[in-house]
Amino acid sequence: MASGSGSGNPGSETKSGGPGKCSSDILHSSDDARGQITEAEKGAVEAGDTRTPTLASVEEGDEDEAPDGGVTAWLVILGTWCSSFCAYGWVNSVGIFQEYYETGPLKEYTPSQISWIPSLQIFFMSFLGPVIGRLNDAYGPRVLMAGGSFLHVFGIMMASLSTKYYQILLAQGVCSAVGVAAVFVSALNCVSGWFDKRRGLAYGLLSTGSSLGGVAFPLIISNLLRTVGYGWAMRTCGFIILSALAVANMTVRARTLRKRAELSRKQMAKPFFERPFQWMLLGQFFVPFGLYVPITYLPTAARGAGMRKELAQNLVTFYNAGSLVGRLSSGILSDKAGKYNVFACACSTAGTLVLAMWIPAASDAVIVAFSVLFGIFSGAYISLLAPLVAQISPPEEFGYRNGLTFLVSSVGGLTTSPIAGAILGGSGGWTGLKVFAGVMLLVGTAITFIARLEKTGFRWRAIF
Numbered sequence: 001m002a003s004g005s006g007s008g009n010p011g012s013e014t015k016s017g018g019p020g021k022c023s024s025d026i027l028h029s030s031d032d033a034r035g036q037i038t039e040a041e042k043g044a045v046e047a048g049d050t051r052t053p054t055l056a057s058v059e060e061g062d063e064d065e066a067p068d069g070g071v072t073a074w075l076v077i078l079g080t081w082c083s084s085f086c087a088y089g090w091v092n093s094v095g096i097f098q099e100y101y102e103t104g105p106l107k108e109y110t111p112s113q114i115s116w117i118p119s120l121q122i123f124f125m126s127f128l129g130p131v132i133g134r135l136n137d138a139y140g141p142r143v144l145m146a147g148g149s150f151l152h153v154f155g156i157m158m159a160s161l162s163t164k165y166y167q168i169l170l171a172q173g174v175c176s177a178v179g180v181a182a183v184f185v186s187a188l189n190c191v192s193g194w195f196d197k198r199r200g201l202a203y204g205l206l207s208t209g210s211s212l213g214g215v216a217f218p219l220i221i222s223n224l225l226r227t228v229g230y231g232w233a234m235r236t237c238g239f240i241i242l243s244a245l246a247v248a249n250m251t252v253r254a255r256t257l258r259k260r261a262e263l264s265r266k267q268m269a270k271p272f273f274e275r276p277f278q279w280m281l282l283g284q285f286f287v288p289f290g291l292y293v294p295i296t297y298l299p300t301a302a303r304g305a306g307m308r309k310e311l312a313q314n315l316v317t318f319y320n321a322g323s324l325v326g327r328l329s330s331g332i333l334s335d336k337a338g339k340y341n342v343f344a345c346a347c348s349t350a351g352t353l354v355l356a357m358w359i360p361a362a363s364d365a366v367i368v369a370f371s372v373l374f375g376i377f378s379g380a381y382i383s384l385l386a387p388l389v390a391q392i393s394p395p396e397e398f399g400y401r402n403g404l405t406f407l408v409s410s411v412g413g414l415t416t417s418p419i420a421g422a423i424l425g426g427s428g429g430w431t432g433l434k435v436f437a438g439v440m441l442l443v444g445t446a447i448t449f450i451a452r453l454e455k456t457g458f459r460w461r462a463i464f
Contacts, residue, residue: 066196066255073194077202079251080187081209082244083145086152087184088382089213090176090241091121092295092320096218097172100225105163113165115417120173121180122413128181129406133189133399140254141186148182149245151175153238160234185406187248189399192390193255199387200339204331207383211324215317271401276392276454281408283448284385288412290351290441291381293420293433294358294374295319301358301430302367311364315371322372326379331387338463339387340452344445346380351441353377359434378441385409391464392451 067073101107101114136144155176162168188206195202217237224233271277298319302312326346334342357370386402393401423433456462 066192066194068195068198072253075251076190076194076253077206079248080191080206082248083183083187083252084206084209085213086241086244086248087125087180088210090152090217090237091118091125091180092210092214093217093221096221100230101168104230106165106168109165117169117173119414119417120169121177123410124174124177125181125184126406126410126413128178129185129403129410130400131403132182132185133401133403133406135399136186136189136254137396137399141190141252142249144182144186145245145249145252148179148184148186149242149249151179152183152245153179153242155179156234156238156241160231160238183245183248185399185403187252188386189402190252190254192386192395192398198335199390200331200334200342200384202331203387204328204334204383207327207331207379208324210382211320211327211379214320214323218317267397268400271393271397271404274392276451277401279451279454280388280392280448281405283444283446283451284388284405285408285411286440286444286447287347287381288409288444289416289419290354290437290439290444291378292412292416293437293440294354294378296417297420297433298367298371301434302364304430305362305367307364307367311368315368318368318371319375322375323379323382324375326376327383328379329376330380331383334384334387336463338452339384339391340449340464343380343384343388344449344452346377346384347445347448348442350374350377350380351438351445354434354438354441358438359431388448388451392455 097117101109101117102111106114132144155171155174155178158171158175159168162171191202191206192199220237220240221233224236228236271281295316298315299312302315303309330342330346353370353374357366357373361367361370385405389402389405390398420433420436423436424430426432428436452462452464456464
């Protein structure tokens with residue numbers, strides 16, 4: 001469950017006209033001018049300068065330039081890395097419980113009923129984004145991080161003692177998931193205040209935490225389930241998460257705390273009337289449908305193609321290993337080539353791989369290669385999602401707008417499995433499912449790229 005220099009340098013002047021010429025003037029001065037930039041500003045974008053401070057921050061002078069480094073800034077990245085490890089890293093691994101629950105304490109329930117446990121975890125992590133983002137904008141991350149850490153660990157510990165469906169659903173699917181959302185979203189929203197020119201690198205580094213968590217937790221859980229049982233497997237993971245979140249709570253901090261003012265209805269509605277943000281949101285509605293299908297069905301599809309069980313179970317690990325490389329490299333490249341540019345190239349390649357490689361894949365070698373390559377190119381989605389938001393958002397609204405993006409993407413997280421099941425059970429079969437995934441990825445990526453065109457026009461060499 002990521003930002004460009006477009007909104008992270010609130011104290012600087014644009015090349016086209018000094019402090020009086022800023023993004024809020026450009027985007028909101030009139031209905032006709034909304035989402036447009038001047039020719040001079042387009043030239044600045046093409047030259048690589050996309051920093052457009054908001055009117056409020058320039059006039060009030062309440063922020064200086066982001067430090068883009070230093071001990072405190074990198075400690076924030078360390079803490080956010082830990083929160084990513086414990087949040088998305090944990091959520092990415094909970095699918096391993098599906099088989100255990102089906103054959104263990106919840107064997108009297110259907111796989112569809114059991115699947116609500118991981119589905120709710122994904123849903124809550126995204127659905128609560130706007131609320132947590134707004135609270136973080138107004139009050140900072142301290143209370144949210146502490147409260148979320150408690151709920152996450154408490155939910156895991158209670159799940160370790162649970163034997164009934166409703167107990168596990170509430171502990172793991174609700175309590176832990178709400179804590180995950182509070183920890184991850186609040187930590188993520190602090191990063192843009194510390195980094196501007198190196199923001200892509202910062203988000204790329206922290207996003208590797210979820211990849212490592214997605215590799216480590218399944219290995220830990222599967223081994224402990226065999227050796228010490230479910231209860232101590234959960235408690236061991238709980239203690240690991242508690243240790244990492246202790247580091248996160250000590251190191252994550254907001255660089256500036258904004259006025260504790262409630263957002264008016266007009267302010268809350270404003271993002272929906274900005275054409276770049278509209279296109280970005282619409283694109284991020286479609287992308288998760290294509291992203292979650294391969295992640296969820298890689299092992300099952302491989303087994304259907306004749307791959308042995310032991311190798312098929314490792315495909316998710318191969319995917320996460322590739323994703324680690326993709327998240328870090330896309331973050332680094334985005335600082336040079338532009339956030340939207342790198343996102344579009346990487347995710348369109350991921351969609352093409354689904355259609356051109358996964359559909360005809362029949363041999364073990366091709367399936368393993370697809371798992372790694374898809375992980376590399378789809379990794380840009382995780383590392384660049386927040387940078388895409390920050391690139392076109394005023395800094396004081398980043399938490400709220402980032403939360404809106406999480407909210408929109410939660411629809412895919414909650415409904416992809418039922419839709420995929422319907423396609424598999426119908427006449428489409430595996431080919432229909434893979435076509436659905438590839439098309440959704442390509443459509444979502446193309447729509448997201450329109451947000452970039454709204455800001456730069458058809459200037460293909462623009463760095464944005």
